[in-house]
Amino acid sequence: MSMLKWFNPAIAMLAISGCGADEPPFTFRTIDVTTTLLSAKKVGLVSDCNTKAGSGTCSLIGEPISGAATAEQTLDFTDGRFSRLAIQFPIENAGAVRDNLVAAYGEPCGREIGDVESTAGPIADNKREFWCFKEGRLVFERYPYGISVGKSLIEFPYQGRNVATAQGPGDL
Known part of the structure; x- marks a missing residue:
């Protein structure tokens, strides 16, 4: 399991403060909030839902992100409403x-760059970038903590659903 060694609260606060109304x-x-x-x-957007009383996770049905194959695409719901989007994809498709x-x-509203320590050794120049939206931040992470080696992640946890922050607009 990897372990982040680069998290800097000051940088994170700068990135978070860039998002708002x-x-x-x-x-x-x-998908929107x-x-x-x-x-x-x-509408056939999800399948294989593991939900109870409207809360839980479903597999997102959809094509690859702009031609980049994905490993896992999920939508989370809380009380029947969208709460989180997460898409994992092979590291070679990160660029x-x-x-x-x-x-x-458009360009990210914030970023963090640092090192990640994994079981395979240190990985330098890990990038976490953020796209800001009214409802949170869309997070792009080249080497995310807790994800299998060789996978990257984009994630949008919707702030209005009592989950961690993240935001952005568009149609990929």
């Missing part, structure tokens, strides 16, 4: 995915 609303493909579990099922995030959402 002046930012665009979050969208990803047809108004997406419900019922509507996602009805293409990042380029497509920039094309869809």
Whole structure:
């Protein structure tokens, strides 16, 4: 399991403070903060849902991100409403995915760069970048903590659903 050694609270606070009411609303493909579990099922956006009383995780049905194959795509729901988007993809596609995030959402509103210590040894220049939205931040992480070696991650936890922060607009 990897262990982050580079987290700097001052940098994180700068990145978080860049998001707010002046930012665009979050969208990803047809997903936004108004997406419900019922509507996602009805239009065939999700499958293999593991939910109880409207809360839980579903697999997101969709094509690769701008041609980059994905390893896992999930949507989380809390009380039947969208709460989190997470997409894992092979590390070799990280550059293409990042380029497509920039094309869809513009330049990141914040970033952190540092080292990650993994079981295979240190990995230098890990990047965490953020795209800001009214509802949170979209996070792109080249070498995320707790994810299998060789995978990267984009994640949008919706702040309005009592989960960690993240935000951004667009259609990838």
